Amino acid sequence: MYHTVSFAFRNEDASIMTIDSVGWQNVSHAKYRCSSDARPDYGHVVFQYTLSGQGYLDIDGQTFPLPKGHALIVKVSEEHCYYYKEDSTEPWEFVWINIRGEEANRIWNLIIEKEGHVIKRSPDSPLIQQLWNIIRLINQEKVTDRYQLSVQVYQWLLILVRSSRDREKDIGALSVTTIEKCKQFIRENYDSPITLDLLAEHCEINKHYLCRLFQRSEQTSPLAYLKDRRIEAALTMLRTTELPVFQIGRKCGFESPSYFGKVFRQYMSMSPTEYRLNKLEFPYDAIYYE
Known part of the structure; x- marks a missing residue:
């Protein structure tokens, strides 16, 4: 089946980020070449994802194949060319989006720095x-x-950024289950004495391996995650209860009032009592460190 549907949008509004063009296409001739030096849309960014067949991208002195499940991500201001080879065995089918706006260029820089100009995503991925x-x-x-389309573009870009960060945390299904088991145990027992040995025993793995998994998945350590949950609980209790400060510290798992005060000051740059009274600068019933 031959697919072709494409849309372009033209306006002079440079105040928002929005779509320049978007579409679904199937090409099978070597005349299809998109070279940066022949484009009028300087300053735009392009995402083009292969559904079937294969294309190629020339950039930075290298040639990258673009098979099924792979997407090119380029800035029009960069010297590059993506194209279809005449000797290919099947047509190149793809979807693409061309975006204009400074924020898109900033996000492109982030993704290219993390993953390069060719990224891989599943066809059923949220992106x-x-x-x-x-x-x-x-x-x-x-x-x-253009404003409705801008909302859609921002949502899509947030998914792109999140998916790129999630790939850094790709540690396998079994490891994800282990991390979630550890986090759930911490959330349910933050008010009790918890050690790294106890967490490792609960998760049935070596404590050093647990730390490595947790750092890769959450970019923090299990005990730092525990401290975050304890402080979150303390912040809520300080604003929603009349309990004395020392009792709140104890209920949140801190072994002494002095240690509670020390850790609290590291997070909030003030004592628990000062936070309880300071409702103008921090008018929140809860603060989260996720």
């Missing part, structure tokens, strides 16, 4: 599904308002 949703909104629901 690709949201791109299909944008195409559907335009094609079927006839959404063309």
Whole structure:
């Protein structure tokens, strides 16, 4: 089946980030070449994801194949060219989005620094599904308002950033289960004495391996995660109860009032009593460190 649907949007509003063009295409001839030196959309960014077949990207003196499940991510201001080879065995089918706006360029820099100009995502990933949703909104629901489209683009970009960060934490299903088991135990027992040995025993793994897994997944240690949960609970109790400060510290797992005060000051730059009274600067019933 031959697919082709594409949409372009033209306006002079440079105050927001929005779509320049988006579409779904299937090419099978070597005339398809997108070279940065022949483009008028300088300052834009492009994401192009392969559904089937294969394309190629030339950038930074290298050639990258773009097979199924891979996407190019380039800034038009960079010297590059992506294209279809005439000797390919099947057409190159892809979806793409071209975005204009300074924030898009900033996010592109983040992704390229982490993953390079070619990234891999599953066809059923939230990133690709949201791109299909944008195409559907335009094609079927006839959404063309630039502000509505800007909202969709921001959502898509947030998914892109999150998926890139989640890939850094890709540690396998079994390890994810172990980390969640550890986190749940901490959340349910932060008011009790908890040691690294106890956490490792609960998770049935070596404590050093637990620390490595936790650091890779959460970018923090199990005991730092525990301290965050204890402080969160203390902050809430200080604002929502009349309990004395020393009792709150004890209920949140701190072994002494002095240690509670020391740790609390590290987080809030004030004592627990000062926080309880200072409702103008921190008018919140709860603060989270996730």
